[in-house]
Amino acid sequence: MTTATKTRRPAVVDLPQSAVKALILHMPGSAKLRAVVVDAPSPLPPSAQTAIMASYVGETSADLALVLLDAGFLSKASGSDSRVKPTDVIVPALLESASVLGVGVLSDALEGDASALFADPDSGIFELLADETVLGWYVIRLRSNGLPGAEPYTAPLSTEGRMSRLNEVEMTLTVEIGRTRMPIRTVLNLEVGAVVELDRAVGAPADILLNGRLIAHGEIVVVDQEFAVRVTRILDNAEVTVR
Numbered sequence: 001m002t003t004a005t006k007t008r009r010p011a012v013v014d015l016p017q018s019a020v021k022a023l024i025l026h027m028p029g030s031a032k033l034r035a036v037v038v039d040a041p042s043p044l045p046p047s048a049q050t051a052i053m054a055s056y057v058g059e060t061s062a063d064l065a066l067v068l069l070d071a072g073f074l075s076k077a078s079g080s081d082s083r084v085k086p087t088d089v090i091v092p093a094l095l096e097s098a099s100v101l102g103v104g105v106l107s108d109a110l111e112g113d114a115s116a117l118f119a120d121p122d123s124g125i126f127e128l129l130a131d132e133t134v135l136g137w138y139v140i141r142l143r144s145n146g147l148p149g150a151e152p153y154t155a156p157l158s159t160e161g162r163m164s165r166l167n168e169v170e171m172t173l174t175v176e177i178g179r180t181r182m183p184i185r186t187v188l189n190l191e192v193g194a195v196v197e198l199d200r201a202v203g204a205p206a207d208i209l210l211n212g213r214l215i216a217h218g219e220i221v222v223v224d225q226e227f228a229v230r231v232t233r234i235l236d237n238a239e240v241t242v243r
Contacts, residue, residue, distance in 0.1 A: 015060060015101060016124035016140045023066075023097035023138055024128065028089050031130040035138065038127045040118040045069060047136070051114035052090050058104015061143040063123075064094060065114035068136040087111065097140075117141055175229045176207040177220065205232055 017037075024033040045067065052066040087109045098106050117123050123141040127134055178198025190196075205217035206229060218229040 015062075015142060016126075018100040019062075019064075019097045019140050020124075020126045020138050022100055023093050026093040026096045028093070031135075033135065034129050035126040036129060038125055038137075040123075040125055041137070044115055044118055048115055048118060049113045050111050051117075051139075052087055052094075052109050053112040053114060053117075054094055054098075054109045055107045056098040056101055056104050057107075058098075059102030061104065062098070062101055063117060063139075063141045063143065064097065065112075065117050065139040066090060066094070066136065067114060067139070069134065070136075097138075101142075114139060171211050174209040174212075175218065175220070176209060 020035040024035055027033055047069055048067050052068075054064045056062045056064065091106075091109050094109055095106055098104065117139045118125065118137075120141055123139050126138045126140075128136050128138060178200030180196060180198050182196075206220055207214055208216040208218050208229060208231065215235055216231050217233045217235075218231045221228050221230050
């Protein structure tokens, strides 16, 4: 027997808090960690210049940085296996942290200077504690449309809702009336008045491409003394090809 439930719109999620909670649950080592929101430490510790940094691009994008006061922490966690890089052992924790942002892709975790991230007022800074000992800091800066400063995240209701975010994204629409192949020597010998034959018969429909992907056919028309294309056929998914 299946019980029907009503779908409620999720409340606004505090993503930085959720991200750091996921991080500390999956950090290597046996120490029980907790995270506290703080201002940027002043002065910044030298280890901020060798932070473990990554970027996440997806439904909600972010810049992530982990600063550890113990420079040997990751080396201890990676053990004696020389094939394991110290940064590799932190990747699972970063992945779990980024997963709360929604579907997306995490970049490689690399050492970098996190000073600018600490200084950005849009960054959330968390002090990582084991008992009362400071182990380091986790910094997360949400991005909106690829730029720092995201609005509070609300989980979308449907795929249509997620896709609506792309409405203002510009794409290149190309109309192609034909193609041909020729050796470089022929191209170099082209002169004004030369005729290049295309692989398309007179009256054949033109191809309409979106970012290089064939999506429709049409015919060339003139509108207000300018060329245009009248769409005559939209291709279905099985017919769509990349040029």
